[in-house]
Structure formats: C-alpha cells, structure tokens
Amino acid sequence: MNLKPLHDRVLVKRVQEEETTKGGIIIPDTAKEKPIKGEIVAAGPGKVADDGKRIEMTVKTGDKVMFNKYAGTEVKIDGEEFLVMREDDILATIED
Known part of the structure; x- marks a missing residue:
C-alpha cells in the first residue's frame, strides 16, 4: 500500500472489539456496532493556515x-477496510 493522506487527514484502521462480554455472552455480528477505536496507519503533513504556515499534526x-462514530470516509485498499478522516474528527489518543 502506498497511500499518503493530504493536509490534515489521516488513514485509520479500525481495531476489532471484543466478541464476548465480561460475563461470557457472545455478541452476534448483527448486534455489534462499528468500532470507534483505531490505529493511524498514515498521516498527512498538516493543515496550512491562512497566513501560509503549516500547522503540524x-x-x-x-x-x-478514538474517533466520532460517523467520522471519515470508508475506503478499501488491498481487501482491507480503512477510514480517511480529518484530524478534527479524532476525539482522543489512547495510551497503553
């Protein structure tokens, strides 16, 4: 894959959620919501401000x-699903 997002956009791969609850109940595919967590695969150079200076990502x-539930545009690259979204759609970073 050779994809480089432009400006303040990022390419995110969703992280799969747990398929069972803490109590051991298996969640069927029809009841699952799309994950709102992911890992950044590629990031653009940053936004260009009105004065011409680049604002770093x-x-x-x-x-x-963690990102908005309906954020980004879904794209399929080499059979894998990704999201292309603006940095503004990202709510928080997750630290391990």
Whole structure:
C-alpha cells in the first residue's frame, strides 16, 4: 500500500472489539456496532493556515485513537477496510 493522506487527514484502521462480554455472552455480528477505536496507519503533513504556515499534526503513525462514530470516509485498499478522516474528527489518543 502506498497511500499518503493530504493536509490534515489521516488513514485509520479500525481495531476489532471484543466478541464476548465480561460475563461470557457472545455478541452476534448483527448486534455489534462499528468500532470507534483505531490505529493511524498514515498521516498527512498538516493543515496550512491562512497566513501560509503549516500547522503540524498532533497525531502520528502508530497512535491509537478514538474517533466520532460517523467520522471519515470508508475506503478499501488491498481487501482491507480503512477510514480517511480529518484530524478534527479524532476525539482522543489512547495510551497503553
């Protein structure tokens, strides 16, 4: 894959959620919601401000993030699903 997001956009791969609850109940595919967590696979160089200066990105490749439920545009690359979204759609970074 050779994809580089532009400006303040990032390419995110969703992280799969647990398929069972803490009590051991298996959640069927029809009841699952799309995950709102993911890992940044690629990031653009940053937004260009009105004065022409580049505003650096606060996230980088490899960061684990939480994003809006309906954020981004779904794309399929080499059979894998990714999201392309703006940095503004990212709510938080997840630290292990």
